[in-house]
Structures are given as C-alpha cells and as structure tokens.
Amino acid sequence: MASIYTFASGKGGTGKTTVSANVATALAGMGRRVLIIDTDLGMANVGLFFSLNINKTLHDVLAGDVDVREAIYEGPYGVKILPAGYTIKGYQKANIKMLEKVLDQLNREFDFIIMDTPSGINPNIIIPLKLSHYVIVVMNPEITSITDSLKTATIARGYDVPISGVIVNRIENGLSQNLRNKINESSGVDIIGEIPADVAIQKSLSLQKPVVCNYPTSAASFSLKRIAAQMAGIESDPTYLNETGSQPKKGFFQRIKGIFFAQ
Ligand SMILES: Nc1ncnc2c1ncn2[C@@H]1O[C@H](COP(=O)(O)OP(=O)(O)OP(=O)(O)O)[C@@H](O)[C@H]1O
16 A cells, blocks of 8 residues: 655745655655656646656546546656646546545555645645645745645644655755754654755756756755655665765665666
8 A cells, every 4th residue: 555645835836846756756766666646736737847748637537537547657767647737627627526536546556655736725735635644744944934834734634644744945055953943843743854945956847857867966866865765764774865875785775876876
C-alpha cells in the first residue's frame, strides 16, 4: 500500500508544485515507485512542469470518461504522473469526489502517492487532505506565509491527518533561529526541509525539467533530495547527498550516485 502525501500551503506560489514534483522525482531516483497527482484542477501545471504532451488527464478520469491508467504518464527515473488538464471545460466536468476511487485503484501499485494541491481552502484541497495519510506543509519564510500555511495545517488536523512536517522554501541567506523557533512553536511539528532560493530552480522551470535532474548538485537539489531521503527512510546514511558526492557506499548508494551526480 502506498503512503499518500499531500503537499499543501495556505496562499499560492510558495513552491508546492516545485517541491512536490522534485521530491517525487528524487524518490523515484532512489528506486521507489512514485505517482504524483495534480489535484489543482483549476490551475494545473504539473504536466507543464514535466514537459508532458498530455492527452487524457485527471479531469477525464474524475468525469468518469477514461480509465485512470490512460491518464498516467512517465517522467524522469520512472516517476509516474497523473496530470490535470488545462481547459475550463475539463475543470467543470471533473468531480473531485471521484478521487477516492482513483486512489483505491492505484495505491497497491506505488510506494508513494504525492498530491500537489491548490492553494486556499476549497473542496479541491479539503478532499485530497482528507484522503491523505500525511500532510507536508510548504511555506515561505515570511510571517504571512507561515500564518496562512498553518490554517491549512489546522484543517488537516481537524480531519485527523497528521502533519509530517514543514518545508520552508525560498530561503534567502539562511533561516534565522528566531523564525525557526516561531515555525516550530506555531506548527507543533518539525521543519523537515529548508530549501534555499536558487536560480537553478527557475532555470529548470524554463527547461521544463525537475531541478534534481537538471542541476543535481545545486543547493536546492541537495535540500530536495534530503527531504526525499527522509521520506524513503534512508536518512541515516545520506552519503550520496554531500556536496562533492564523495565516498558513496557501494550497492544501492553507488547506483543512485550515478543518477544524482550525472553531468
Ligand atoms: N527555492 C526556490 N528558488 C527559486 N525559485 C523558486 C523556488 N521554489 C519555487 N520557485 C519559483 O516560484 C514560482 C512558484 O512556484 P510553484 O509554481 O512551485 O508554486 P506553487 O505553490 O505550486 O504555486 P500555486 O499555488 O500557484 O500552484 C515558480 O516560478 C518557481 O520556479
């Protein structure tokens, strides 16, 4: 059975898609079976993020028009992607309540199912939240972003969905201890990732490829891979994550070093 994660935030633009798509890709690079679902039905962009040439989409699946397997595409390292479509018509016909059935159909085939959600508070976020095993909150290091994200965390708790941690994204010049304490105290959970503002992310976006593939040794990539390693339960020996990639262990780590440090 898959572990089902929702990546959520309060306001838009915190980097949910960037973070969830890269973490999904990194997990696939670590040999995990991973599906990312774009549940942002109105403003979908996961398909664009992976430069997919999409035909059938989650809109069609949620409308009951196509089998879910017809709408799954493959990305780097074999990560599977279930994108939402880009049309208003598709958005209007999609019934988010069908998501539960989609997850039931797929959860035996994957180790991780990651849902990228819309911002705000509406059924397109509430339903994925309720269907998740864990929520990861993505926020920026500003007090407004922290406050908004914590509202989403409170909603998740209201449905008894545990928050597995907070990711602080787009950090300029490090995260102050004061802000770190504020986030820890107000959220009641650990910060599981600190991702710097990194131009490699924007360069990758214009190339429509995850930064963990395009710029595997960038600062943002190391942070993203570290988060994925924690989720995969291999944080105890992240030798392959260090800045030089030196002295990786043989076997599994040797293999993924090749993936992550390919030039
Ligand atoms: N760590 C980072 N460094 C630099 N740019 C970043 C970083 N994270 C995200 N971005 C940029 O911020 C913008 C918004 O990111 P993204 O689309 O992932 O946010 P989002 O939370 O999914 O947005 P929405 O709520 O609208 O779906 C993008 O242009 C992305 O490239």
